[in-house]
Amino acid sequence: MDQRKIEGSLRGYLILLLLVVLSWGIFKILTPHNFGSFNNMLSYFQASLIASVGAVGFYFVMVMGMFDFSIGANIMLSAIVGCVFATKLGLGYAGLIIGALLCGCLVGLFNGSFYVKLHIPSMIVTTGLALIYEAVANYIAGGVEQTLSADLRMFGQMPGDIILALVAFIVAYVFLNYTKIGTYTYAIGSNEFVAKNMGINVNKYKVLAFILSGGFLGIMAVLTISYGSSMVAVTGMASMSRNFIPTMGCFFGVAFKKYGIPLQAIIIGEFIINIIFFGFIALGAPTAIQDVITGFALLIIITVTTKINKGEIVK
């Protein structure tokens, strides 16, 4: 690694560290007694790992210039399928992980295939499909809340959650840096036409990106249901609320891509988001105020950290 790259990633880490300290410091001053102890921070970090796993997968889709509005529906459906496999089919942990992972990948395959075949924007395709996934989840759950029994909740606590998340991060890192998929992800995101002329099967890699993303969202579903112990199949696009946190983490990744640490930025970014969330909870601020301030805080963070070159076009 050359000097410039080291300087770049160091700078990126320093900015992220500064943001962690800043967000922690503000809430620590405002509410010193019930926020920000070492144990508190550890639990915020643990909670942030869940969304980080989904976000690192979604990063492949976002870098290619596509979007996915079915993230929440995928998490919900995969969690319910995993839970059904684990409990109703009696497959235990294997059922939980394989069920959720396969379901996530399948949803990704549908997203990618429909997007490629229909030739319409990914945002529209995934919004339409999210409605279908919600309905399918509701059908599988039979309108009943699906609960994961206590003996199957190893991934909802330490060290199970950390181990599973760590494995997911390593897999994402390898895919991005040590496989053709990673190179082609950036190539397609940079110029699809040139990438096509280089013999890259653009459509295949777009579908692959959605499948990868789906797989990571499946693992996120395992962590989610293990942490929360149950999942309700909501309809009418209510699953959209689950899109927000992984997407915001992914924005951190895109913003810190130029420092060469996108995945690390996603993990630390999700941690920052959680510090802000838990900070507001500690303050006892009304939800509406929390949302307004969180929204603004995140916009400011991304604006400040995304140092756009003068004249660079942002869309």
Added chain:
Amino acid sequence: MIQEGTMSEVRLEVKNLCKSFGITKAVKNVSFNINKGEVHALIGENGSGKSTLTNMLTGIYSIDSGIFVLDGEEIHPKNQVDANNHGVSIIVQELGTLSGLTVAENIFLGHEERFVKCGIKNTKQMIKEANELLHSYGFDRIKAQRMIDDYNFEDRKLVEIVKATYFDPKIVVIDETTTALSQEGRNELYKVMDKIREKGNTIIFISHDLQEILDRSDTITILRDGVYIDTVKSKDVSEEDLKRLMVGREVTGDYYRSDYGSKVSDEVVLSAKDVSVPGLLNKLDFELHKGEILGFGGLSESGMHEVGKAIFGASYDRTGSVKLSDGTEINDIPTAIQHSIAYTSKDRDNESVVLNQSIMDNICLPSLDELADKRHMLSDKKLRDFADKFAKDMSVKMVNVDQFVSDLSGGNKQKVVLARWIGKDSDIVVLDSPTRGIDIKVKQDIYQLMDRMRKSGKSIIMISEELMELIGMCDRIIIMKDGMINGQIERSETLDENNLITMMV
């Protein structure tokens, strides 16, 4: 050196090749042969089918009918990598590297297989091999592990040269690449061309610089309106012969301006004072007079291309002042356009044309205020007539003004850009590399247009890496070096390239 005998062996047979885009027939039943170990130039006016033909050979376009036979074997490349696998590669006219990837990833893009074991890419080995390649080409300043975005246009072109030639292809297509390079860059490319030729491989060389074609090629094939015209030996023809073959008649009339000693008006229309752009320009002072063509020359990185942007209000962090005769300060693009300043960028595809819009939209874009009625409504007929008039004035080769600009050849895109500003009737026109990638006939049209504009009192700033056109067209030439003015020369019959080169280096 390549043996004469090798040069007579056929490497590529082009047989009855045809290609259409909608109702436009770009290549019509073209057949000719290209030999081993030769630099085979392909010339013709813009839209004559040169790039379309080579794009079919390199898999960028599909073939409608006809075949390519390479070393006796019929080939049908599906894409560039497939063409590479058949031993054919291309260095394209515009930028062909991808942002977001390292130099090494760009060089081996599409050929990663040999670095991949069990699905895992050996990045270290890839970087090592890319650095060795860069070293072997003498491009040590470019580091394989760095992001391609860290390098400028010219260095990225050098990376493309490595990418297209490192695997000893049988045929390398160099499509109008030299005009994008400074003299140093061109020399690097010529060295690579010599090496390819010495190995007995073939170069298909496309350029609008006829002198360069005569100096660098062994054989020349001429295309006109998509039709094969002739193949000649470079040593047997002159520049005039080539012009006649390309255009289909004698190219008569003046090429450059023929007047000398005519006095330029004393009236200053624009003055730049202490103009600086961090890292690019340093305290520039100059004045532009009414009816004057003021040239800016220098090496590619001398800062001359930034001058145009600085005057047009398009530079970032510019300091100093650019003032019109009425005292108006030009600090942003809307003010510049409002006060009748026009600008055409060197980077045509990214900064001048809107590729995925029609010719009509592109020509009308800055004139919409004038074309709108009192209620601010736009009439389609009015827009169409306006675009049609100026596109025809510039002889844009098109089906109609609804055609997308992305379908046009490089030269025709430039004509659209010029038509836009002629339509706007701007008083001060800043032209950065106006004839880059433009054929001889259109070059002449542009020079004559500039001369007419000058005579009608319009003022022109012409930025160019082509020294001959600066000498031929300008009343005054400013030579830039390291972001500063290094000298100034008045128009004179005795002026030659050496006078300028001494100031440039």
